[in-house]
Amino acid sequence: MTGARTPSGAPGTAHAPGPRAARRTGPPGDGAAPHDTAHEEALRAELDAERAHIAACRAALERSVDAAQHRVREGAGILRGAHTGDDAQEGVAGDGAGAEALGRYLRSQAKELREEPAGPPFFGRLDFAPAGEKTGAEAGEHAGQRYHIGRRRISEHPSAPPLVLDWRAPVSRAFYQATAREPQGVAVRRRFGWAPGSSGAPEELTGLEDEPLGAPGTEDAGADGAYRSRIVAHEIERPRVGPMRDIVATIQPEQDDIVRAGPSGSVCVQGAPGTGKTAVGLHRAAYLLYTHPRRIERGGLLVVGPNRAFLRYISEVLPSLGEVGVRQCRVADLLPAHVVRAEDPPRTTALKHSARMATVLHRALHSRVRPPAEPLTVPDGSYRWRLPADELRTVVEETLAQQPPYEVGRERVRARVVALLRARAERRAGPPGAAWERRIGRARAVTAFLDEVWPRVRATEVVAGLLGDAEELARAGEGLLGPDEVTALAWEPRRARTARTARWSEADLLLLDEAAGLLAHPEESYAHVVVDEAQDLSPMECRVLARRSRFGSLTVLGDLAQGTTPWAARSWPAQLAHLGAADARVVPLTTGFRVPAALIEPANRLLRELDIDVPPARSLRTDGALRTRRAPDAGAVPRAVVEAAAAALRLEGSLAVIAADARVPELTAALRTAGLATAAPGEDDGGARVTVVPAGLAKGLEFDHVVLAEPAELTAAGEHGLRLLYVALTRAVSRLEIVHAHRLPRALAGAFAGRSGCVRAR
Numbered sequence: 120m121t122g123a124r125t126p127s128g129a130p131g132t133a134h135a136p137g138p139r140a141a142r143r144t145g146p147p148g149d150g151a152a153p154h155d156t157a158h159e160e161a162l163r164a165e166l167d168a169e170r171a172h173i174a175a176c177r178a179a180l181e182r183s184v185d186a187a188q189h190r191v192r193e194g195a196g197i198l199r200g201a202h203t204g205d206d207a208q209e210g211v212a213g214d215g216a217g218a219e220a221l222g223r224y225l226r227s228q229a230k231e232l233r234e235e236p237a238g239p240p241f242f243g244r245l246d247f248a249p250a251g252e253k254t255g256a257e258a259g260e261h262a263g264q265r266y267h268i269g270r271r272r273i274s275e276h277p278s279a280p281p282l283v284l285d286w287r288a289p290v291s292r293a294f295y296q297a298t299a300r301e302p303q304g305v306a307v308r309r310r311f312g313w314a315p316g317s318s319g320a321p322e323e324l325t326g327l328e329d330e331p332l333g334a335p336g337t338e339d340a341g342a343d344g345a346y347r348s349r350i351v352a353h354e355i356e357r358p359r360v361g362p363m364r365d366i367v368a369t370i371q372p373e374q375d376d377i378v379r380a381g382p383s384g385s386v387c388v389q390g391a392p393g394t395g396k397t398a399v400g401l402h403r404a405a406y407l408l409y410t411h412p413r414r415i416e417r418g419g420l421l422v423v424g425p426n427r428a429f430l431r432y433i434s435e436v437l438p439s440l441g442e443v444g445v446r447q448c449r450v451a452d453l454l455p456a457h458v459v460r461a462e463d464p465p466r467t468t469a470l471k472h473s474a475r476m477a478t479v480l481h482r483a484l485h486s487r488v489r490p491p492a493e494p495l496t497v498p499d500g501s502y503r504w505r506l507p508a509d510e511l512r513t514v515v516e517e518t519l520a521q522q523p524p525y526e527v528g529r530e531r532v533r534a535r536v537v538a539l540l541r542a543r544a545e546r547r548a549g550p551p552g553a554a555w556e557r558r559i560g561r562a563r564a565v566t567a568f569l570d571e572v573w574p575r576v577r578a579t580e581v582v583a584g585l586l587g588d589a590e591e592l593a594r595a596g597e598g599l600l601g602p603d604e605v606t607a608l609a610w611e612p613r614r615a616r617t618a619r620t621a622r623w624s625e626a627d628l629l630l631l632d633e634a635a636g637l638l639a640h641p642e643e644s645y646a647h648v649v650v651d652e653a654q655d656l657s658p659m660e661c662r663v664l665a666r667r668s669r670f671g672s673l674t675v676l677g678d679l680a681q682g683t684t685p686w687a688a689r690s691w692p693a694q695l696a697h698l699g700a701a702d703a704r705v706v707p708l709t710t711g712f713r714v715p716a717a718l719i720e721p722a723n724r725l726l727r728e729l730d731i732d733v734p735p736a737r738s739l740r741t742d743g744a745l746r747t748r749r750a751p752d753a754g755a756v757p758r759a760v761v762e763a764a765a766a767a768l769r770l771e772g773s774l775a776v777i778a779a780d781a782r783v784p785e786l787t788a789a790l791r792t793a794g795l796a797t798a799a800p801g802e803d804d805g806g807a808r809v810t811v812v813p814a815g816l817a818k819g820l821e822f823d824h825v826v827l828a829e830p831a832e833l834t835a836a837g838e839h840g841l842r843l844l845y846v847a848l849t850r851a852v853s854r855l856e857i858v859h860a861h862r863l864p865r866a867l868a869g870a871f872a873g874r875s876g877c878v879r880a881r
């Protein structure tokens with residue numbers, strides 16, 4: 120039998136995570152624990168032992184910080200040729216690339232240790248069964264061992280046995296995966312409860328919870344037979360304040376499977392709202408950095424999110440993601456840096472985002488290649504070499520058929536022309552040597568020939584040549600673009616523009632990136648790419664990422680039901696093909712950690728109206744409340760929103776007011792007039808507890824309380840609007856209040872049918 124255990128009267132008991140002191144033998148949630156002095160004493164002794172372990176960890180950590188700083192100083196001295204003992208930040212660079220790299224490494228290691236947020240040194244412990252026991256056979260080399268597990272490895276010395284294992288180490292896997300049915304050699308899994316916001320001080324350890332895995336049938340089991348950890352439940356139900364937090368202590372088995380998937384293939388997670396897609400994607404990134412440091416850290420890791428507010432929200436989840444070689448950005452940040460000075464109508468934008476444009480650009484570029492009609496004559500001293508036209512034509516046609524990047528193709532043709540010339544020279548006077556080859560390859564006649572058949576061109580010239588010439592567009596778009604589409608894409612003839620004078624639109628940057636990718640492989644590429652909210656990307660945006668993914672290794676996260684862009688994906692296989700990850704395994708996540716049961720029901724009802732084939736979510740949370748507040752008319756909505764916000768602010772936790780994008784300024788003004796400080800998503804809130812979120816930016820965010828203003832204004836945009844409402848409905852962790860003057864959209868009205876404006880969770 121298990122239970123979260125906090126000895127009554129132990130320091131910090133008031134902050135114990137959720138549960139009361141429970142006897143080993145008491146059922147979960149059985150009220151006050153019977154008094155049992157022997158048990159309490161045993162428990163106190165165990166907490167004392169754990170606190171002593173914490174003290175040892177803290178001492179070891181302090182020593183590692185000192186040692187790292189010392190190494191930086193030593194390194195700096197050695198690199199300068201003399202140990203001066205000066206500040207380590209100076210003098211490291213300047214001795215060549217190797218010295219600079221070493222200096223950077225040492226400094227970043229010291230900085231990482233110094234700046235690592237103080238926190239509990241461990242959150243779990245595994246006791247493997249002794250070799251003699253039945254379960255022990257599975258424990259292998261770990262039989263009889265005890266390991267503490269935390270966010271990072273802690274040891275007294277690099278070669279000493281660790282005091283704490285990193286959660287990503289292979290043996291830590293059993294902490295997340297072992298069950299009573301499959302204990303994986305584990306006799307007892309222990310979880311620790313810490314005071315909220317703990318800095319990891321020994322006295323802030325407030326409780327522990329043991330789950331014996333070796334003896335099935337004795338654990339706290341729910342109706343489905345699964346163990347219910349109160350520490351996990353408490354973590355899931357805690358209030359949400361500030362940026363997103365890591366979930367290392369409570370990763371669930373199905374999430375762990377995704378986190379620890381190898382880097383060779385790609386994984387796509389189709390997850391209902393709040394099932395932990397983002398969390399899982401970030402933990403997977405941290406896992407890959409740990410297990411494949413050479414491949415991932417050197418090769419680079421890219422995390423792509425939908426907007427800056429979201430990136431800011433996730434930026435601090437895992438310190439290791441702040442490391443060198445990790446970039447967090449939007450697709451737009453990867454595009455060529457041209458100033459955007461034009462705006463396209465929506466239809467033109469949608470066309471430029473479509474996959475057809477990739478083919479049109481490819482055709483337009485390759486139509487510049489002209490198989491030669493004339494022979495080539497190359498002067499060489501007093502001699503002249505001659506290559507017949509048909510031989511040259513074969514070279515060009517075979518190179519085209521290999522489909523290399525355009526600039527590579529040009530160089531291949533050059534190399535093959537040189538090889539043909541070399542064969543002739545060799546027949547005449549023996550092997551001509553490397554210097555001759557270099558000279559002949561750069562000969563004016565050869566370059567002039569290349570300029571004729573495979574001309575040099577820039578990406579801007581390719582795109583301007585296409586958009587600035589309707590006939591060229593029609594030719595390259597034959598069978599792909601209708602006449603009206605050609606008209607929608609082509610620049611107005613009276614505003615004739617060239618690559619230099621073009622006024623580029625946002626969507627043109629996608630075309631420019633595509634064209635640049637057709638010319639040469641992008642300079643910037645990554646060993647692994649994590650893409651969040653991937654359902655919202657257009658085919659052309661997907662291709663931006665595919666081009667930068669060196670080995671085609673991606674973690675794709677998304678929810679087809681939350682697609683709100685005009686080009687949102689409706690099926691994963693097509694989207695994955697655009698991302699260059701057609702082989703990706705699609706894994707569903709359906710257990711929700713955010714949205715409580717009271718809110719999941721209307722959300723699933725709305726899901727049925729969306730006509731998208733995804734599994735609905737089920738909630739792990741039985742709490743939560745859903746209410747409505749009716750305003751007498753549209754003019755009264757701002758006041759009703761202020762009242763709802765003021766009521767929510769009396770409760771603990773974060774609050775968002777979500778509204779149609781156009782409604783945001785008016786609501787922000789009303790809240791401020793009423794004396795409530797507000798912030799925009801992603802903005803430094805300066806202590807404001809109310810974030811006013813335009814529905815278009817709500818994706819991926821979560822708040823304890825949400826006031827949703829006038830849902831009918833979200834659904835006005837048709838099917839796209841229903842999905843926007845679905846996103847807005849699924850942001851609240853505990854309480855959602857809907858303020859409306861207009862009739863509620865059908866799916867919501869259904870949720871309230873027969874009730875009096877207020878639905879509460881049981």
Ligand SMILES: Nc1ncnc2c1ncn2[C@@H]1O[C@H](COP(=O)(O)OP(=O)(O)OP(=O)(O)O)[C@@H](O)[C@H]1O
Nearest residue numbers: 366369370371392393394395396397398712713819
């Ligand atoms: N195993 C877990 N233990 C504790 N909390 C978890 C766990 N998994 C997810 N969460 C929490 O659930 C919340 C939702 O997670 P996350 O934002 O990653 O979900 P999501 O699937 O990306 O949601 P959405 O589709 O709405 O963007 C977060 O607060 C996250 O920390």
